[in-house]
Amino acid sequence: MSQRTEIDFSELFASGYWSPSLYGAENVPEDRSEPVSSFLDHGDPRTKGFEPGSESYVDASEFSFIRTRAFMQEFNLLYARGDSIVSLNPTAFKHLGLTAGDVLLVKDSNIGEVAVVPDGDWGKAAFSNGVVRLNIVKDRSYLFGFMKYGSFRRQVNAMTPRGSTIRHAGDRWLAARVPLPQKNVDRAVELISAIVDVTLKAENELIQRSRLIKSTVDNEIREHQLPGAFVPSEPSLSQLLESGRFDAAFHSRECQRDLHLVRNYAHGHESVEDAGFTVIPGPSLEIKIIKQRIDSEVRREGYYQMYIPKNISEYGTMISVPFMGTPANLPLLQRGDVLIGEAGFRKGRSVVFVDSPVRASTNAHGLIARHKHNSIVDAIVFRCVFDWYREQGLIDRLAVGGSGGHFSPSYFPLLLLPKFPPVVRQAIVTAYENCPAIWPPVTKLAEYISGSDEFMKHLGIHQLGVLLRHNRLLLEGAFEDIALGLDLDFESIQRRAFSFGLSTDKVVDQS
Numbered sequence: 001m002s003q004r005t006e007i008d009f010s011e012l013f014a015s016g017y018w019s020p021s022l023y024g025a026e027n028v029p030e031d032r033s034e035p036v037s038s039f040l041d042h043g044d045p046r047t048k049g050f051e052p053g054s055e056s057y058v059d060a061s062e063f064s065f066i067r068t069r070a071f072m073q074e075f076n077l078l079y080a081r082g083d084s085i086v087s088l089n090p091t092a093f094k095h096l097g098l099t100a101g102d103v104l105l106v107k108d109s110n111i112g113e114v115a116v117v118p119d120g121d122w123g124k125a126a127f128s129n130g131v132v133r134l135n136i137v138k139d140r141s142y143l144f145g146f147m148k149y150g151s152f153r154r155q156v157n158a159m160t161p162r163g164s165t166i167r168h169a170g171d172r173w174l175a176a177r178v179p180l181p182q183k184n185v186d187r188a189v190e191l192i193s194a195i196v197d198v199t200l201k202a203e204n205e206l207i208q209r210s211r212l213i214k215s216t217v218d219n220e221i222r223e224h225q226l227p228g229a230f231v232p233s234e235p236s237l238s239q240l241l242e243s244g245r246f247d248a249a250f251h252s253r254e255c256q257r258d259l260h261l262v263r264n265y266a267h268g269h270e271s272v273e274d275a276g277f278t279v280i281p282g283p284s285l286e287i288k289i290i291k292q293r294i295d296s297e298v299r300r301e302g303y304y305q306m307y308i309p310k311n312i313s314e315y316g317t318m319i320s321v322p323f324m325g326t327p328a329n330l331p332l333l334q335r336g337d338v339l340i341g342e343a344g345f346r347k348g349r350s351v352v353f354v355d356s357p358v359r360a361s362t363n364a365h366g367l368i369a370r371h372k373h374n375s376i377v378d379a380i381v382f383r384c385v386f387d388w389y390r391e392q393g394l395i396d397r398l399a400v401g402g403s404g405g406h407f408s409p410s411y412f413p414l415l416l417l418p419k420f421p422p423v424v425r426q427a428i429v430t431a432y433e434n435c436p437a438i439w440p441p442v443t444k445l446a447e448y449i450s451g452s453d454e455f456m457k458h459l460g461i462h463q464l465g466v467l468l469r470h471n472r473l474l475l476e477g478a479f480e481d482i483a484l485g486l487d488l489d490f491e492s493i494q495r496r497a498f499s500f501g502l503s504t505d506k507v508v509d510q511s
Contacts, residue, residue: 032485033177036152039136039143045174046105046132047096056092063093066127071106071113074319076148076203078104078115081314088126096133098122103134103144107173111160112153114144118204141193146178149472150479179483188488192478198452199471205456206464210315213431213461217388220424224266232256249397258394262416269416276373277382279409281342282366283330290328297322304330305360309341312349316383316432317465320472330361336374338383340367345404348390350383352376354433354462367409380432381425385417434460 037045052065070084078085099122106113108130127133136143146152152173159172181188232253240246249255262269272279285293296303303323311319333339335356341349343365353360354376362368369386371378389395398414399405420428435458456464481488 030177032182033179035174036143036147036176036178037174039134039138039140039178040174041135041137044135046134046171049096049127049129049131049133050094051129052088052092052094056089057086058089059087061087061090062124063088063090064125066104066125066131068106068109068113068128068130071104071110071115071131073113074313076116076144076200077118077207080118085125093124094126095123096126098125098127098133103136103140103147105132105134105147105173106130107132107170112147112156112173114147114152116144116200118207139189139193141196142189143178145192145196145475146479149475150179151483152176152178179479181482181488182485183487188482191488192475195471195475195478198456199468199475201452202456202459202464202467202471205459206315206317206461206468209431209459209461209464213384213428214388214391216424216427216431217384218391220420221261221265221388221418225261226264226266228264230257230260230264245400247400252397254392255394255397258389258392259414259416262418265418267421268419270419272369272382272412272415272417275382275417276371276375276378277338277369278372279412280331280368280370281409282362282364282368284364285324285326290326290330292326292328294325295322296325299323300325303359305357307333307339307351307357307360307362307366309339309349309362309365310344310346312339312341312346312351313465314349315465316349316351316387316461318351318469320469333357333360333362333368334370334374336371336376336379338369338379338386340369340386340407341365342367342408343401343404343406347399347404347407348386348395350386352379352383352432352462354380367407369412376433377425377429380429381420382417384428384432386415389415430460432460433462434458435463 040046049066057065065086065088066078067084067086069082070078070080072079098117100117100119102117102122104115104117104127134143155176156173159175233256235243235251240251243250245251284290287293294303299305300323303325306322306324307318308322311321313319333353335353337353339351339353339362341347369379369382371382386395395407396405398411399407456467459467478488
């Protein structure tokens with residue numbers, strides 16, 4: 001694709017817009033592309049949402065309301081966390097006929113973001129007036145794949161006027177061009193659609209596996225408590241002076257309660273240090289310290305793989321891994337390390353290095369929890385317990401400072417690790433890291449899709465995260481080739497998609 005460098009006066013006057021940014025969209029040739037509108041119902045291309053007003057939000061209701069913050073660039077499915085989906089007063093509800101599999105698009109605020117409605121009953125859910133449902137009549141998966149992994153967002157952003165606090169794309173997105181292959185159109189659409197469908201299934205499995213780990217940890221701790229109820233108390237002057245903390249959240253009832261749950265766990269507990277872990281801060285990448293750096297989105301010889309906390313998903317996977325070149329000697333991450341976000345609104349997110357990372361490092365916003373024996377099992381259990389603390393809100397309460405706060409290594413002695421029985425430890429480990437076999441050998445799309453269903457049911461979070469990154473790069477590359485007018489290398493794409501392999505080493509708890 002190319003950028004526009006000129007515009008006719010007739011188009012300028014016809015549009016009525018004089019901002020140069022509106023005409024800087026990528027130039028997708030019309031002879032090998034179609035507008036988004038051609039994939040939709042011509043009479044009813046989209047269903048609009050509505051705005052009930054925040055006064056209609058309630059604490060609990062059988063009706064729910066999807067807000068624009070439920071759409072995240074790193075996720076294909078709706079992000080149902082926090083207040084992204086809220087309960088709605090029944091009197092304010094409007095039936096929009098929402099069902100699993102529907103494709104939703106944000107046209108206001110974070111415009112151009114798309115998401116698929118995940119499995120489940122969504123008949124009593126509605127969505128914001130900043131969102132539209134696409135009434136797709138052909139090539140649903142191909143269209144979604146392009147909107148998520150192609151140039152759709154860049155096109156829509158270029159079409160949308162700037163300068164307002166909240167941007168509104170209106171219906172301009174209907175005119176965005178969807179590039180099509182010059183040859184073997186049906187075959188290309190079928191192949192890319194299959195990869196998109198497998199990607200959606202993998203993300204759904206990832207969410208289910210994350211929920212399984214959280215419920216396993218939570219149920220085990222709550223169902224095995226020693227006798228005696230939790231009795232909250234106000235901190236004494238000596239406790240205040242000893243802790244050195246005077247913020248209310250640190251001494252709150254909720255903070256005391258969550259710490260008490262682990263102290264009162266029937267099978268016992270131990271400190272992070274006694275469990276064999278040392279917490280190490282990541283290196284500073286400031287130019288005054290490392291002197292030189294070159295960032296890259298693609299692998300280059302001699303560059304570091306940069307595992308940055310902002311790229312850790314809440315499910316314990318890496319969304320992306322950029323690269324950085326520098327003559328400085330950075331500390332390297334090791335197999336069995338747990339990388340934890342130290343600062344900001346994503347602090348506490350964590351990932352375990354199940355495989356041996358090659359020339360990999362992090363930055364000063366990352367904390368590295370390293371076991372003295374590099375035990376994968378202990379690392380996974382530690383990460384999942386720490387994530388449970390984060391889920392309870394404890395990490396936020398213990399952190400200090402503004403802009404989301406900081407959770408420094410000095411606060412880890414406050415956290416206790418429950419001594420789970422071996423059967424519980426193994427259940428947690430299997431849900432996070434498990435790959436019973438390589439991808440089933442296939443030669444046809446039908447086998448690829450059907451085989452993936454059963455295969456992905458057995459994958460752990462780590463493997464599903466690797467698969468999602470693999471497919472993301474595959475789809476981005478395919479849509480880039482199509483947009484540039486290049487012939488798709490079907491054999492290469494099929495080989496890379498079908499023969500995707502994962503380690504078959506099974507991690508077993510030896511304790």
